[in-house]
Amino acid sequence: MNKHLVIDSAKCTGCGLCELACAINKTGQCQPHLARIKIWHEDTRGMFIPMTCQHCENPLCASVCLMNVISKDPNTGLTIRRLEGCIGCRACQGACPFEACCYDYLQEVVVNCDHCGGDPECVKNCPSGALQYKSTAQALDMQRNIEGARRCGMAGLGRGER
Amino acid sequence: MKNIVIIGNGAAANSVAETIRKHDSQIPIIMVAREKLPEYSACALPDCLSGWVDRNQLFIKQLSDYDRIGIQTRFGLEINQIDTSKRILISGQETIYYDQLILATGSRPIIPPVLGCELPGNFVIKTVGDIDAILAHQPRQVVVVGSGNIGIETAEALQVRGCQVTIVELMERIFPRIFDEEPSYRIRKILIDRGIEILTGEKVLEISGGQRVEAAITDKRTITCDTVIWAAGVKQNVEIARSAGVELGELGGIRVNSRMQTNIEGVYACGDCIESMDMLTGYPALSLLWPNAKRQGQVAALNCLRQETEYEGAVSLVVEDIYGITAVSMGMTSGTLTGEDIRILEGQNNDEYWRVLVMNDRIMGMQTIGMHSGLGAVMALMKKRTPLSEFWQMIADHDMVRKVAWYLPAQRFLSE
Numbered sequence: 157m158n159k160h161l162v163i164d165s166a167k168c169t170g171c172g173l174c175e176l177a178c179a180i181n182k183t184g185q186c187q188p189h190l191a192r193i194k195i196w197h198e199d200t201r202g203m204f205i206p207m208t209c210q211h212c213e214n215p216l217c218a219s220v221c222l223m224n225v226i227s228k229d230p231n232t233g234l235t236i237r238r239l240e241g242c243i244g245c246r247a248c249q250g251a252c253p254f255e256a257c258c259y260d261y262l263q264e265v266v267v268n269c270d271h272c273g274g275d276p277e278c279v280k281n282c283p284s285g286a287l288q289y290k291s292t293a294q295a296l297d298m299q300r301n302i303e304g305a306r307r308c309g310m311a312g313l314g315r316g317e318r
Numbered sequence: 319m320k321n322i323v324i325i326g327n328g329a330a331a332n333s334v335a336e337t338i339r340k341h342d343s344q345i346p347i348i349m350v351a352r353e354k355l356p357e358y359s360a361c362a363l364p365d366c367l368s369g370w371v372d373r374n375q376l377f378i379k380q381l382s383d384y385d386r387i388g389i390q391t392r393f394g395l396e397i398n399q400i401d402t403s404k405r406i407l408i409s410g411q412e413t414i415y416y417d418q419l420i421l422a423t424g425s426r427p428i429i430p431p432v433l434g435c436e437l438p439g440n441f442v443i444k445t446v447g448d449i450d451a452i453l454a455h456q457p458r459q460v461v462v463v464g465s466g467n468i469g470i471e472t473a474e475a476l477q478v479r480g481c482q483v484t485i486v487e488l489m490e491r492i493f494p495r496i497f498d499e500e501p502s503y504r505i506r507k508i509l510i511d512r513g514i515e516i517l518t519g520e521k522v523l524e525i526s527g528g529q530r531v532e533a534a535i536t537d538k539r540t541i542t543c544d545t546v547i548w549a550a551g552v553k554q555n556v557e558i559a560r561s562a563g564v565e566l567g568e569l570g571g572i573r574v575n576s577r578m579q580t581n582i583e584g585v586y587a588c589g590d591c592i593e594s595m596d597m598l599t600g601y602p603a604l605s606l607l608w609p610n611a612k613r614q615g616q617v618a619a620l621n622c623l624r625q626e627t628e629y630e631g632a633v634s635l636v637v638e639d640i641y642g643i644t645a646v647s648m649g650m651t652s653g654t655l656t657g658e659d660i661r662i663l664e665g666q667n668n669d670e671y672w673r674v675l676v677m678n679d680r681i682m683g684m685q686t687i688g689m690h691s692g693l694g695a696v697m698a699l700m701k702k703r704t705p706l707s708e709f710w711q712m713i714a715d716h717d718m719v720r721k722v723a724w725y726l727p728a729q730r731f732l733s734e
Contacts (some may be wrong), residue, residue, distance in 0.1 A: 255692070
């Protein structure tokens with residue numbers, strides 16, 4: 157996989173535009189709970205955590221799938237689903253630690269993020285820069301900068317941060 | 319060239335074949351199975367019975383798919399004997415030579431030897447053929463014996479089809495091995511509200527009838543019915559392995575080590591027919607669930623190809639759809655942990671209910687009804703054996719919690 161959806165939750169303001177953009181793009185419905193990306197609200201601490209499919213190397217969802225519809229795409233490294241085989245048993249929802257398997261009640265199947273074929277709508281609509289679509293090298297570079305800044309006690313001052 | 323022979327065509331056997339093909343495109347693979355059908359999902363059979371899933375949709379592979387990925391098939395062949403010294407499989411029609419053998423013979427449903435269990439109208443749920451036979455029988459009044467996941471799903475499916483369904487369970491509650499008392503009673507209430515009759519603590523003594531099933535006689539009453547479905551558990555298919563000298567464990571499955579090797583060199587076993595160990599306790603356990611079979615298949619395949627891989631152990635995850643309400647059980651239940659010092663964290667919110675079992679600061683199991691979110695996080699914490707004290711320490715740290723953001727949904731289940 158050469159491109160990643162990088163989430164920097166410290167920058168998220170919880171506006172919900174990514175959820176809306178995703179739902180509209182994927183289902184045509186203006187309903188955030190149909191989105192493949194979700195923002196978790198940790199109200200007591202004012203934390204907003206955008207969360208979506210992490211495209212694990214050995215996905216737990218694939219191991220529990222009763223119909224073997226979930227697999228890894230050998231070319232892109234994404235976790236993909238053969239939706240016509242899905243019976244909506246929701247076992248994958250129970251196994252995914254990231255809550256990234258979303259039940260799409262319009263199609264009565266469980267779906268996950270597919271990076272919109274290489275041009276994610278959520279990233280295009282994110283106003284705060286919390287979601288970015290980067291190559292592996294860029295993503296690692298960014299992680300290193302953020303972590304380095306944090307260890308030097310300069311959290312929030314690292315390159316690329318507001 | 320060396321070849322690999324797989325006996326079976328279920329989840330484990332196909333997982334073996336696919337994993338070998340992924341790592342080695344040359345080595346010849348032969349699959350031998352009794353049924354003539356391509357791989358299908360046995361877990362979805364009750365859904366097919368209710369009409370929710372099409373019969374065609376059950377099939378995960380087509381017969382042509384085996385040829386396409388280079389697997390030779392011998393379907394419809396019954397193996398009579400394995401000669402491990404000459405490395406051959408003997409059947410009525412042909413003799414197959416192997417260098418490495420993988421046993422994935424699976425399990426079969428138990429029908430207790432009661433009077434009348436041979437009459438037409440007695441069925442089990444194990445294969446597509448069973449579903450076809452039940453539908454051809456056109457059941458009206460059904461007795462389901464046993465209330466594990468197969469029993470309850472079948473009862474629900476037939477009730478949806480318009481049958482009058484009675485569940486007879488020997489133990490004091492339904493789902494005796496999967497749920498604790500409280501969630502079990504909640505599920506019982508949902509089923510009774512929909513019109514399924516549930517008789518617990520009763521034993522079926524006899525099936526009466528002249529030409530076909532007419533009634534089921536228990537120790538307390540006589541239930542008029544035209545169909546009896548036996549869902550009282552399964553038994554491992556180990557006869558052929560045992561006669562070949564493969565060692566069995568004390569629970570009745572084939573004994574394997576963590577690399578899925580049996581006591582005989584070059585013979586591996588995986589799936590329902592083996593006795594593996596429990597991931598959480600380390601004790602020997604029979605794991606009759608789809609995800610475990612698939613993982614065991616992968617481990618057996620990799621070790622067969624000399625890529626040493628260890629099996630982590632079996633962990634159960636059962637997801638039941640009870641009339642649209644999702645009931646989930648993962649890990650151990652209080653019943654399997656009797657005698658241990660366990661702490662129960664439970665809570666409810668309208669129709670939602672959850673219960674987490676904690677032993678020595680570690681999560682050992684969880685059961686929920688009507689919930690969809692947060693389960694995966696608890697499952698991952700359980701498998702990682704994260705102590706609860708460490709969990710709360712991470713949650714309290716503002717910087718750390720962003721790195722392990724997936725901990726957050728588990729909070730509501732784990733708070734006192």
